[in-house]
Amino acid sequence: MINKTFSLRKLTLISAAALATGGAAVAQAQETANLDVSTTVVASCTIGTTALAFGDYDPINPAALDGTGTVSVTCTQDAPVAITLGQGNNPGGTSTEAAPERQLIDSNTNLLTYSLFSDAERTTEWTNDATGNVATTGTGAAEDHTVFGRIDGAQSTAPAGAYTDIVVATVTF
Numbered sequence: 001m002i003n004k005t006f007s008l009r010k011l012t013l014i015s016a017a018a019l020a021t022g023g024a025a026v027a028q029a030q031e032t033a034n035l036d037v038s039t040t041v042v043a044s045c046t047i048g049t050t051a052l053a054f055g056d057y058d059p060i061n062p063a064a065l066d067g068t069g070t071v072s073v074t075c076t077q078d079a080p081v082a083i084t085l086g087q088g089n090n091p092g093g094t095s096t097e098a099a100p101e102r103q104l105i106d107s108n109t110n111l112l113t114y115s116l117f118s119d120a121e122r123t124t125e126w127t128n129d130a131t132g133n134v135a136t137t138g139t140g141a142a143e144d145h146t147v148f149g150r151i152d153g154a155q156s157t158a159p160a161g162a163y164t165d166i167v168v169a170t171v172t173f
Contacts (some may be wrong), residue, residue: 002066045075045138047083047171052149057112059158066122069147071169075138079173083134085116085126086168097128104151106162112158116167118149126171138173 052069075081085100090111092101103111118126118134125132126147134145 041076043076043079043138043173045073045079045081045171045173047169048072049169052107052116052147054114054149054151057151057158057163059112059156060152060154064153065151067149069149071134071145071147072142073136073145073171074140074142075136075171075173077138077140079138081136081138082130082170082172083136084128084132085147086128086170087166088167089167090165090172098131099120100127102165102167104165106159106161106163108159108161110159110161110163112151112155112163114149114151114165117150118145120148122148122150125162 049072050070052067054065054067059067071083071085073081073083074079087095087097087100087104090103090105092103092113095101101113101114102115103113105111116126118124118132127133136143136145
């Protein structure tokens, strides 16, 4: 009999506690609503370069001097991309975006002509228009594009000194 009373008392206390704490939760109502979440992925690109340093040039040597640099782009996945190279700071007198006449210059305005290409054979000049750009599709990852440069040999009127130029690389997307 004691066991029955103890169990009944225990059951009564547990029931009272449940009503005191859980009774209010049962009486609560709920409503729901959907939260719409959205974004728009925009086409985006970044561009960087690694210098093209030809090294030492011998103006008497008939052989051309070749060198390479890099244009690196990171563009949104599947974005159509065009990479162009400008004429440089010292273009020749008949230079155009489609047919650049690039020239390195020293501190005394002496010039050395050079060309930039998008292929290792140096047959496709890299220009600043649609005819000679490098077309690609964005992957979302960095992509390196080699710039193949060439200074024509036997530019014997060039005096000794340091020659430089700056070419603007542009990515259009």
